[in-house]
Amino acid sequence: MKARAKPRGATAINHQPTAVPHKHLLAVAVLSACVAVAASLAPGGQVEANREAVSENNEQEQTVARILAATEPAVEVLAQPATGGDTAPDATAAVDSALAARAQAPASEPPAGETAPEWVEQTVRSGDNLSLIFKRAGFDNGDVHQVVYESPEGKRLERIFPGQTVAFLAGNEGELIGVRHVISPLETMTYQRAEDGLFAAEHTLRQPEVREAWASGKITSSLFMAGQDMGLSQSKILELANIFGGVIDFVLDPRKGDTIHVVYEEHYLDGEKYRDGAIIAASFTNQGETFNAYRFEDSAGDVSYYNEDGVSMRKAFLLAPVDFTRISSNFNLRRLHPIYKTTRPHRGTDYAAPTGTPVYAAGDGRVVEAGYSRANGNYVFIQHGNRYVTKYLHLHKRKVKKGQRVAQSNVIGTVGSTGAATGPHLHYEFLVDGVHRNPRTIHKELPKAKSLPKTEMPSFRNAISPASQQLASLQSGSRLALNQAGDNSQR
Structure with missing residues (x-):
């Protein structure tokens, strides 16, 4: 791969010893020779010769020190005094020894004001691929190949989506030494060049801080409006409806004055709310009857909601396959058909709702029919075991195909007005x-919900105890916030 221009702001730091100029070494050698000749010609005894040798050695050491001082950074030279009869050390050898000591010394800190290379971020745009992103960052397809195909888990980098961040780290010569893919605020993949030249992968997962929150409210018009007034998100309201969908028809059952209490988790990152967590416990009081639900993970790792007696809140069938809508026509064997103007049995329930409203599978089963007819419009029929069939007519769009397996609450279509329909609604x-x-009364004859086995009950009661106390406090109006600081905001 060709070398690239050094990026702005990056400084190359080389910790190599500075060479002593050749002319300086020559001067030292000449000076040493002159001193030696003068010493041999001068008269005097052995004592005078020793004195001159010592003086000569000191002058050489001072000269070497001055030469080395002229090079940056300075090197400390330790003088070794000469003894009688020893010859003076060679100047060139002294310089080489000092430079070798400097080469082995620890690297000095970068000069003040210089900064290390920084990560440069690129945001993934709609229609982007890795080649385009690498090119915007100043790198080529060779770099893409090294990271994606020569690195462990490198192919994970190919799964990029708009809005994600890919950051790049360049070396002193502009070469690629690191790639960081921020998949989400909680998940990051980092690819960094190792000593062998290959990119090593590191997968980082952050754990959010989990806080407990609660909300209480009253029904004035619908569960959806009440949930919004309580400060719940739309997804949290739908989750609440799914929990109670086997015991409450949120189209017909709610009455003005019904109360809702919810204890749930919120996830925080760096002190700020990141997202909602799971509902821990909830209660719904409908026309004087209270239903409680508690989240519990059994010994097999399955998570579900149960009432205080360990009976599952999940029934065999939902009471209503749509949420937060108004009823337009009940089961009636002598109804006057609005289009054909004849008395025809109405063997189902019509749920009026805006076009596009999701329609859910009432229970687990297999799609036995999915098509279109002049009377039914777009329709889906689902077989549940050997005895039960549910039918969904006048759909705007079908989301499933014949033969497909579905689970309770899977979206199988959307509300529409296809076929013989006067307006958008679901015929169920x-x-x-x-x-x-009659879909409105048949639930009383349907199979009972399963209960936790007796072996699970001690763990269940212990697990739900804090949430049970919290619900009781919310229902009584005392609003005791368990496991929270006393200054938590009330919802």
Whole structure:
């Protein structure tokens, strides 16, 4: 790969010893020779010769020190006094020894004002690929190949989405030495060049801080409006409806004055809220009857919601396959058809809702029919076991195909007005052994919900105890905030 221009702000720091100029070494050698000749010609005894030798040695050491002092950074030279009869050390050898000592010394700190290379971020745009992103950062396809195909887990970098961040780190010569893919605020993949030239991968997962929050409210018009007034997000309101969907029809059952209490988690990163967590416990009081639900993970690792007696809140079928809508027509065997103007049995329930409203599978099953007819419009039929069939008519769009397996609350289509319909609504039918039954009352004859086994009950009661106390305090109005600082804001 060709070398690149050094990026702005990056400084190359070389910790190599500074060479002593050749002319300085020559001067030292000549000076040493002259001193030696003068010493041999001068008269005097052995004592005078020793004195002159010592003086000569000192002058050489001072000269070497001055030469080395002229090079940066300075090197400390330790003088070794000559003894009688020894010859003076060679100046060139002394310089070489000092430079060798400097080479072995620890590297000095970068001069003040210089900064280390920094990560440069690129935001993934719609339609981007790795080649485009690397090119914007100043790198080529060779770099892409090294990171993606020669690095462990490198192919994970190919799974990029708009809004994510890819950061690059360049070396002193502009070469690529690091890539950082920020997948989410919680997950990061970092690829950094190792000594062997290959990129090593590091996967980092952050754990958010989990805080407990609560909310209480009253129904004035619908669960959706009440949830908004309580400060709950739309996803949290839908989650609440799914929890109670087996015991409450949120189209028909809620009444003005019904109360809701929710204890849930919030996830924080760096002191700021990142997202909502799971609902820990909730209660819904409908027409004087209170339903409580508690989140519990059993010994097998399965998570579900149960009432205080360990009975699952998840029933075999939802009471209503749509949420937060108004009822437009009930089950009626002698209804006057609004289009054909004839008395025809209405063997189902119509849920009026805006076009595009999600329609859910009422229970687990298999799609046995999915198509279109002049009367039914877009329709989906689901078989649940051997005895039960649910039908969904007048859909705007179908989201499933014949033969497909579905789970309760899976979206199977959207509300529409296709076929013989006067306006957007869902026509919902429920059949038992091939006979139409009223969807609003059949739930009383459906299989009972499963309960936790007796072996799980001690763990269950221990796990839900704090949440149970919290719900009781919310229901009584005392609003005791368990596991929280006393200054938590009330919702």
